[in-house]
Amino acid sequence: MIESLGLTKHYGRIRAVDAVSFTVHPGRVTGFLGLNGSGKTTTLRMLLGLSRPTAGEARINNRRFRELRHPVREVGAVLDQGISHPGQSGRAHLTAQAILAGAGRARVDALLDHVGLTAAADQRSGNYSLGMRQRLAVATALLGDPATLILDEPANGLDPEGVVWLRRLLREHADRGGTVLISSHLLAELAHLVDDVVVIAKGRITCAAPLAALSASVAGRLRIRSRDQRRLWQVFEGSGARVTRSGEALEVEGLTPEAAGEIAFQARVPLHELTVETPDLEQIFLGLAAR
Structure with missing residues (x-):
């Protein structure tokens, strides 16, 4: 020790x-x-x-x-x-x-x-x-x-x-x-x-x-693609999520993958991609060092 x-x-x-x-x-x-x-x-x-x-x-x-x-x-x-x-x-x-x-x-x-x-x-x-x-x-x-x-x-x-x-x-x-x-x-x-x-x-x-605890404490971001990005943007923002665009995909913060899938289903927008982007150790470290 x-x-x-x-x-x-x-x-x-x-x-x-x-x-x-x-x-x-x-x-x-x-x-x-x-x-x-x-x-x-x-x-x-x-x-x-x-x-x-x-x-x-x-x-x-x-x-x-x-x-x-x-x-x-x-x-x-x-x-x-x-x-x-x-x-x-x-x-x-x-x-x-x-x-x-x-x-x-x-x-x-x-x-x-x-x-x-x-x-x-x-x-x-x-x-x-x-x-x-x-x-x-x-x-x-x-x-x-x-x-x-x-x-x-x-x-x-x-x-x-x-x-x-x-x-x-x-x-x-x-x-x-x-x-x-x-x-x-x-x-x-x-x-x-x-x-x-x-x-x-x-x-x-x-x-x-x-x-493990440090990674779990940092909220992940969702990367989402569909054939109707505008409609998804609207319904995600309406649920209180923060939405930005990254190339052909939307980056969504404030929603779990399950919640995002349910919202897309209710809006009748098929998803082409739903990926959880968890911050890596470098991102976590830089955030803590800056703080």
Whole structure:
């Protein structure tokens, strides 16, 4: 479990993070969303003990990071892709880190295979692509087989296959009871992965809720086509709905699909299309960030 308890960070007179509180539960993937400059990375650094909070406290499994007896075995983190010396091979980097984590060579070989770097393991990491460096960073985070993962933009540089691989890895980790906190600008991809959403804007939490509940709370819009759009417009507006035109279709807000179908039936206007357009995570996030 990850707990942010009133975390606050000042840089001189600038309050970068202001009384941020949220909880990340085991067995769930939590997306941490915020625009650039929102305080997202500063909060993650405070969670990991890399930045001292001005006020408040961060706890991982009920302890502050510096109180963890074996940090690499309890928390794996990706905050920067450039974690290896460019002159080291991927294998040499992981082997050196494995010594600190108390992991053996077999763990190094298994992780190189797990992240798809076996073929490039003996190449200098300075010659790795951004996506390969990202995979190496994820492998480093997993060395101690930690239950808790904190990842800042881990999909940067990954190709579509790599994004799918990362999604599957994190989903399986959570399904085994692990705790995952991930920030990413790839909101469409996060929508397929996260269970909960925490939104930060201007240093403050604006929303912390399960994604399913958040989506359900946002009214969907209906896209409707028929052979008599003018007649439908009239009867929908007469029922109190808000109607606009989008190409050949009407966009209707304020009606359920069932109600729209009944109204069209009563007006004797056959429908050619009736589609529910539910706002995606990007639309929900932008609305919350703006608010």
